[in-house]
Amino acid sequence: MILHLARRMLTEPDPRLLRRFAVNAGWKGLRALRRMRRAGPGPGLVPPFLFLSLTNDCNLSCQGCWVTPSNPPRSIAPDVLDRLIAGWQRLGSSFFGILGGEPLLYPGLLDVIARHPGAYFQLFTNGTLLTDAVAARLRELGNVTPLISIEGRGDAGDERRGGHGVFGRAMEALDACRRHRLITGVATSVCRTNIDDLACEGFLRELIGRGVHYAWYYIYRPVGPRPTPEIALDADGVLRLRRFLVDIRPRVPILVVDAYWDAEGRGLCPAAAGLSHHIGPAGDIEPCPVIQFAAETIGDGARAADVVAGSAFLAGARAALATADGGCILMRRPDRLLEYVGASGARDSSGRGTALDELRAMRARPDHEMGAQAIPETHWLYRAAKRNVFLGLGAYG
Numbered sequence: 001m002i003l004h005l006a007r008r009m010l011t012e013p014d015p016r017l018l019r020r021f022a023v024n025a026g027w028k029g030l031r032a033l034r035r036m037r038r039a040g041p042g043p044g045l046v047p048p049f050l051f052l053s054l055t056n057d058c059n060l061s062c063q064g065c066w067v068t069p070s071n072p073p074r075s076i077a078p079d080v081l082d083r084l085i086a087g088w089q090r091l092g093s094s095f096f097g098i099l100g101g102e103p104l105l106y107p108g109l110l111d112v113i114a115r116h117p118g119a120y121f122q123l124f125t126n127g128t129l130l131t132d133a134v135a136a137r138l139r140e141l142g143n144v145t146p147l148i149s150i151e152g153r154g155d156a157g158d159e160r161r162g163g164h165g166v167f168g169r170a171m172e173a174l175d176a177c178r179r180h181r182l183i184t185g186v187a188t189s190v191c192r193t194n195i196d197d198l199a200c201e202g203f204l205r206e207l208i209g210r211g212v213h214y215a216w217y218y219i220y221r222p223v224g225p226r227p228t229p230e231i232a233l234d235a236d237g238v239l240r241l242r243r244f245l246v247d248i249r250p251r252v253p254i255l256v257v258d259a260y261w262d263a264e265g266r267g268l269c270p271a272a273a274g275l276s277h278h279i280g281p282a283g284d285i286e287p288c289p290v291i292q293f294a295a296e297t298i299g300d301g302a303r304a305a306d307v308v309a310g311s312a313f314l315a316g317a318r319a320a321l322a323t324a325d326g327g328c329i330l331m332r333r334p335d336r337l338l339e340y341v342g343a344s345g346a347r348d349s350s351g352r353g354t355a356l357d358e359l360r361a362m363r364a365r366p367d368h369e370m371g372a373q374a375i376p377e378t379h380w381l382y383r384a385a386k387r388n389v390f391l392g393l394g395a396y397g
Contacts, residue, residue: 004253024120061162083301127173178211191220214255267369272321284349327369
């Protein structure tokens with residue numbers, strides 16, 4: 001499997017893109033992680049990975065999505081975004097996850113990426129706007145990997161996404177990425193309606209045939225204005241997903257990614273560990289994309305990293321998130337998150353004005369922390385990466 005995967009990575013992507021990934025994401029990412037290791041998760045932390053939701057504009061309406069479109073859309077101004085990315089890089093962090101809404105609806109997105117050739121961008125997209133022309137531009141840029149979200153086949157996928165023919169359009173996007181030799185990923189949030197179709201070897205084999213190099217699995221979280229909790233996994237479903245991930249890795253030449261289990265199979269919260277935080281489309285600085293409460297904004301972007309490093313709210317949030325004992329506080333202990341938000345005086349940054357009511361309505365449910373049922377990594381590559389490289393994040397190797 002490893003030799004086949006190595007051959008795929010060395011021969012399928014454009015060699016120039018592979019070099020940019022190795023330097024901008026790999027080497028620079030390791031340096032940022034070492035710096036974070038020295039600093040620890042307390043005050044003064046600049047996370048090595050930053051998630052940026054550039055706009056709340058979207059062409060779909062997904063179940064469990066925490067983003068609410070507005071008219072006109074809320075978006076980070078391009079000049080503010082430029083200053084933020086440049087400032088973050090000066091402090092040694094160069095990896096950015098680009099989210100929305102749908103980020104390909106953000107005007108001038110690819111021009112922004114072009115102005116920062118020393119950074120690396122992971123583009124979270126539903127794929128419906130990733131045309132052949134967009135894929136060609138991504139190849140020209142060289143410092144971006146598209147991560148296409150797939151939430152099910154046929155009617156089940158359309159119901160999850162709030163659209164029509166979404167799975168087929170995502171497949172067309174994958175084909176465009178393969179033609180242009182991009183380093184390409186697929187992400188899916190696993191729930192009751194898609195676990196049979198997506199958490200299986202056949203789906204991964206199909207992705208391999210379409211030139212996909214990594215598949216990122218995570219658990220569906222019932223949040224936002226359409227939480228749809230009835231499709232969330234129960235404890236048996238979470239256990240089934242974890243067992244699938246561990247068992248499938250030695251059998252398929254594709255990176256099978258999870259960002260919420262460590263090498264021993266314990267639940268991990270990247271925000272609690274200080275690995276990542278999130279900036280929303282109005283410039284609000286949040287612990288993670290699904291926790292829509294903030295105490296600070298990025299201002300003009302020039303000193304955003306300093307604001308994050310000096311944020312008492314974020315430092316307190318990391319401590320509060322850690323009280324979920326490794327799991328996701330939204331899933332395991334929404335009451336504790338509600339308590340911290342109230343004590344911190346943070347404001348609702350959702351744009352809906354209903355985030356507190358949504359949090360009060362949440363109830364505890366199973367998540368990645370499985371206690372005595374934890375399943376450790378069995379493949380030496382994933383085990384070593386999670387223990388020694390990415391501090392348990394495991395999301396990029």
